[in-house]
Amino acid sequence: MPDLTKQKKAAGKLIEFGMVRHTADDLIHRDHADKNEHPLRFQGQGKILLALSQTDGLSQRDLAARLNLTAQSTAEFVNKLVKKQLVTKEKSTTDRRKTIIHLTDLGRATAATETAEVPEFLNVLTDTELDQLAAILTKINASLYDEINTANPTRFDKFQQTVTNHLRDWFL
């Protein structure tokens, strides 16, 4: 069993990291006349974008199912994304009840960008530290996946698929 003191220390640093990062983001976004903010977390509109960048052309219904959202929430997010010109809606020709959502170039770029840029703070780490960090996070993530899977296997499938597919390009 791991040393509790070490755990606490790491936990504290993690909390601190969250706070500091949030504040740093805040400053940067606020100053630069932030047109499109981009936290793009695995939430709301961000979720939709991620799912679409994995599989473009899904129907709202599909998105809702895959992301564990109600049809209404999904519609709301999609509409917001349409306003931001990140996705488009069009009726399916084969089943005219369905609305197919497509990423626009901007949407694709946004989703990719999010993912494409390495946060500057990683520049301060050495190669060894980067390796260590990646290894540690891999373990932590695995443990969290496990937790999700135990709590809700159905949801786990959809989630894990979306996430890992999205991030696959990162690990080549």
Add this chain to the structure above:
Amino acid sequence: MPDLTKQKKAAGKLIEFGMVRHTADDLIHRDHADKNEHPLRFQGQGKILLALSQTDGLSQRDLAARLNLTAQSTAEFVNKLVKKQLVTKEKSTTDRRKTIIHLTDLGRATAATETAEVPEFLNVLTDTELDQLAAILTKINASLYDEINTANPTRFDKFQQTVTNHLRDWFL
């Protein structure tokens, strides 16, 4: 200069961590009939609580200044916390314009609890990994502090003070 591939890999893991953690939290909070959710990030009501647990009895004005919020936002958060019985408001006797905010026992406990518990996912790490993680986060945090300081020195002071004071107990 560090290896870009390693940076990307670590960055990807970090993003993944964010997503997975969010989803895991989600599941847990949703299921357990979540009375008081606890993200308590460095935002909104959480900010107030953190600042007060560092220095109790601040006026709203002080809080606003220290947390880079408008007086109105501060008032809103404070009022919400009052409703949740986490803080109390009382007029200052020396300057009757001022309202002094105090943490209630519950408020103090909440702020502490947040901070007191080690996330379960740290259990999967070995002592060595915990040390590595702490060391890495220390570097990253320092770099982010730097960024904040460069962008906005005034804000940095207030922020850094609040955060490090709050987390000081963690590192004894």
Add this chain to the structure above:
DNA sequence: AATTTTAGTCAGGGGGACCTGATTAAAATG
């Protein structure tokens, strides 16, 4: 004493993540 600054309040707004309920239009099915 008159004016100005300061601490708060109220009102209202913008954006975000979600949800339930009711309704419509188009498929699927008996």
Add this chain to the structure above:
DNA sequence: CATTTTAATCAGGTCCCCCTGACTAAAATT
């Protein structure tokens, strides 16, 4: 063909973070 299921939509709600504008009451200044 009539009914039922399905994909979406509208309407309305809850809560969160945060801001600007207008206004009051109490100190500080002139």
